[in-house]
Amino acid sequence: MAKKKTSSKRKTTTTKKTKTPLKQRFKLSNQQRVILGSFLFFLGIALFFAFISFFFNWKTDQSELSEFYNRDISPKNWLSKFGATVSHFFIFNGFGVSALVIPVMTSLTGVYLFFDLNKKRLLGFWFWGALVMLWVSVVLGFVEKGGGLLAGVVGFEINDFLRDYIGFIGTVLLLAFLAIVYIVVRLKYTPEKISQSLRSTQRDTSKTTRTSKQTSNQKDKEDAEPKPIIEDTSNLVNNKTDDVLQEKEKKEETKSSPDTKEINLNPTVNDFYADPKNRDDEIPEKLIIKSEDNPEDIEMEVETTVEEEVVENISAKLVKDFGEFDPKLELGNYKFPTIDLLKDYSVQTGGITIDQGELEENKNRIVETLKNYKIEIAQIKATVGPTVTLYEIVPEAGIRISKIKNLEDDIALSLAALGIRIIAPIPGKGTIGIEVPNKKSTIVSMRSAIASPKFQNAEMALPLSLGKTISNETFVVDLAKMPHLLMAGATGQGKSVGLNAILTSLLYKKHPAEVKFVLVDPKKVELTLFNKIERHYLAKLPDAEEAIITDNNKVINTLNSLCIEMDNRYDLLKQAMVRNITEYNTKFKTRKLNPENGHRFLPYIVLVVDEFADLIMTAGKEVETPIARLAQLARAIGIHLIIATQRPSVNVITGMIKANFPARIAFRVTSKIDSRTILDTGGADQLIGRGDMLFTQGNDIVRIQCAFVDTPEVERITEYIGSQKAYPDAHLLPEYVGEESGTGLDIDKSDRDKLFNEAAEVIVTAQQGSASLLQRKLKLGYNRAGRLIDQLEAAGVVGPFEGSKARQVLVQDLASLHQLLDNE
Numbered sequence: 001m002a003k004k005k006t007s008s009k010r011k012t013t014t015t016k017k018t019k020t021p022l023k024q025r026f027k028l029s030n031q032q033r034v035i036l037g038s039f040l041f042f043l044g045i046a047l048f049f050a051f052i053s054f055f056f057n058w059k060t061d062q063s064e065l066s067e068f069y070n071r072d073i074s075p076k077n078w079l080s081k082f083g084a085t086v087s088h089f090f091i092f093n094g095f096g097v098s099a100l101v102i103p104v105m106t107s108l109t110g111v112y113l114f115f116d117l118n119k120k121r122l123l124g125f126w127f128w129g130a131l132v133m134l135w136v137s138v139v140l141g142f143v144e145k146g147g148g149l150l151a152g153v154v155g156f157e158i159n160d161f162l163r164d165y166i167g168f169i170g171t172v173l174l175l176a177f178l179a180i181v182y183i184v185v186r187l188k189y190t191p192e193k194i195s196q197s198l199r200s201t202q203r204d205t206s207k208t209t210r211t212s213k214q215t216s217n218q219k220d221k222e223d224a225e226p227k228p229i230i231e232d233t234s235n236l237v238n239n240k241t242d243d244v245l246q247e248k249e250k251k252e253e254t255k256s257s258p259d260t261k262e263i264n265l266n267p268t269v270n271d272f273y274a275d276p277k278n279r280d281d282e283i284p285e286k287l288i289i290k291s292e293d294n295p296e297d298i299e300m301e302v303e304t305t306v307e308e309e310v311v312e313n314i315s316a317k318l319v320k321d322f323g324e325f326d327p328k329l330e331l332g333n334y335k336f337p338t339i340d341l342l343k344d345y346s347v348q349t350g351g352i353t354i355d356q357g358e359l360e361e362n363k364n365r366i367v368e369t370l371k372n373y374k375i376e377i378a379q380i381k382a383t384v385g386p387t388v389t390l391y392e393i394v395p396e397a398g399i400r401i402s403k404i405k406n407l408e409d410d411i412a413l414s415l416a417a418l419g420i421r422i423i424a425p426i427p428g429k430g431t432i433g434i435e436v437p438n439k440k441s442t443i444v445s446m447r448s449a450i451a452s453p454k455f456q457n458a459e460m461a462l463p464l465s466l467g468k469t470i471s472n473e474t475f476v477v478d479l480a481k482m483p484h485l486l487m488a489g490a491t492g493q494g495k496s497v498g499l500n501a502i503l504t505s506l507l508y509k510k511h512p513a514e515v516k517f518v519l520v521d522p523k524k525v526e527l528t529l530f531n532k533i534e535r536h537y538l539a540k541l542p543d544a545e546e547a548i549i550t551d552n553n554k555v556i557n558t559l560n561s562l563c564i565e566m567d568n569r570y571d572l573l574k575q576a577m578v579r580n581i582t583e584y585n586t587k588f589k590t591r592k593l594n595p596e597n598g599h600r601f602l603p604y605i606v607l608v609v610d611e612f613a614d615l616i617m618t619a620g621k622e623v624e625t626p627i628a629r630l631a632q633l634a635r636a637i638g639i640h641l642i643i644a645t646q647r648p649s650v651n652v653i654t655g656m657i658k659a660n661f662p663a664r665i666a667f668r669v670t671s672k673i674d675s676r677t678i679l680d681t682g683g684a685d686q687l688i689g690r691g692d693m694l695f696t697q698g699n700d701i702v703r704i705q706c707a708f709v710d711t712p713e714v715e716r717i718t719e720y721i722g723s724q725k726a727y728p729d730a731h732l733l734p735e736y737v738g739e740e741s742g743t744g745l746d747i748d749k750s751d752r753d754k755l756f757n758e759a760a761e762v763i764v765t766a767q768q769g770s771a772s773l774l775q776r777k778l779k780l781g782y783n784r785a786g787r788l789i790d791q792l793e794a795a796g797v798v799g800p801f802e803g804s805k806a807r808q809v810l811v812q813d814l815a816s817l818h819q820l821l822d823n824e
């Protein structure tokens, strides 16, 4: 038993193993194909001549067949002994006259192999050819007496056999039946088609007599339909009708094979136009439409155009083979932080409680205060938020809103409460809003902000869950749309918590492959917790030890490096012919961009600067320029800036910065002026602090209670992420060689880099003096490219360093460059 089992097992494995190699073994190389093809073609011709001459010489040659090895005897067959023997075998002993099919098929096989045409079609030819040959020889068996030239032995014997068993009539009927089967299956002729074709032939003949124009004999054959007729001048003329039908039948198969051209014998005009559309991989064909109904018989020549082969085909194939590129694959097992890492503060504070007494009291005070100013109220409505309650007032008819607006400060004073803000009117509504702080404020936990469906279902590039609005709705915005955010607020009002809330939002929603943070923390303590996720989420300069930047000098390098990254990304976008990072990444994911050409998946980069004022004070323009440049240009390529400052004074938030940061968050500030600097309007000075903030994205101002995330929570999250498998290093930004690291202009000619001349040519040709260009073109590291640029400067090819801008190229063209270098 056991033995049997093993043997059967072995059997199955061997068959499995041999299946593919066998197929491969029969796969001919191009050379072999051409050789075998031409051999078969000529063999077919030889056989044809041998067969033909056999009909004349068979009697004399037959007696000499037994003397095959005797060289003195030479048969009369045109192909001598070979011809006589083979013909005798196929014609006399085989199929008689119909054996002529064999040389035809042999030559045809040669042609198919030579041109590497559709093999399935060829097999069809062989199959039907063999059947026709057999059928004809059996039919000829009726007239053959005792085997011979007409039916051959095979035909005669089969005929004889059939007659013995089913008689003469039976044999005739059987053969007739087989003929019908052939016509229907192979030629696809039905009685209607035949009669139609007959009718059209009649009409055609009468027309031919009427007009002497139509003389082509071929037309009769082809005009199978009274509908518009398509004549494929390149193909059809020489095709037999059955070839054509065969092709139609195999339409599906031939579509994929560029060597066959299909034609519909029974086409409608739609078919005609649809066909070329579907076949973008074919050679152009000239088609002529002749309209039967048109008495003048106008010929229209239609040239089908060939669509260029598009790159998409390759990418589609790549996507089919490997699937879409998944940037997350490297950290495929990465787990997003869980919601339970965040604290639920509602347990502590008990959520928002509506104190009816407080509401009533406030209402009365508002009504009374307004009465003092002779403002009658028609209606009042309260919305209780986490920190403030909004009283919406509809004044009596005839009271001008501007009057209330002017009395804003007096009303606030009369209500005698800190944090009162009057919105007159509430945008989009005809009402006036008075925000009064709640006696007992509620903490909006980051947990609730993250868990809210609004955030969870947000389909945004960089969703931020900032907190809750006055009507208790979670406020979610897309940083990518802002596209940069300016944050200001006096010390202790919730800025750092706000930054943490922003970073936490992104950590909960974005995979490490999708977003990278560049963190600048001059205070050195606020963002240190994020060090733990350096190899997951942070980006840094190649030579930086710590990813979080605390040193102001390094900030300048990082900002300039980001500018280089921005330029590089723009170059990539340009090459990919897309307008923004989303389109670029989509194209990259669908494998339409080749990584070998420098293309890569681009993660979003979020630059967070805590304490911008400090930076501006110490570095001034050096910081302002790259920041402004990034703010102006970086939106399309996925670099977004979040800048926080304690001092929203005009020398910190300059006009240039302000103009490029339409989205702003204001925590409580100490003066109306500060509020104006940050928001362009008052209001931030009337906030109550502790995360109470105003957010604007250019138009409306929304009051939000910022989500609260405490240090231990951030620590838990960063630990959770940090303990998982990470990338080998933080995301590396392009190297930036600052001014101070330049080697000066006294570079010795003999110290020049080997690639100096090549680099000079690249720079002069592109008329762009940038190290990153050299990096890309000559595939260099940034340091070497930087050195080359310095040497080029020393040689007078490029101008001096101009901050983040590319250096000026001082040589106009290659001829001047060569002249310059030769004269050195």
Ligand SMILES: Nc1ncnc2c1ncn2[C@@H]1O[C@H](COP(=O)(O)OP(=O)(O)OP(=O)(O)O)[C@@H](O)[C@H]1O
Residues within 6 Å of the ligand: 443, 444, 489, 490, 491, 492, 493, 494, 495, 496, 497, 498, 646, 690, 691, 692, 705, 706, 707, 708, 709
């Ligand atoms: N959203 C909030 N909800 C509740 N309390 C908050 C919120 N934000 C801040 N606070 C409270 O205010 C305190 C100070 O906040 P935070 O450290 O963010 O201020 P800051 O503006 O960054 O101050 P500094 O500029 O001095 O660093 C926190 O410790 C916290 O108690």
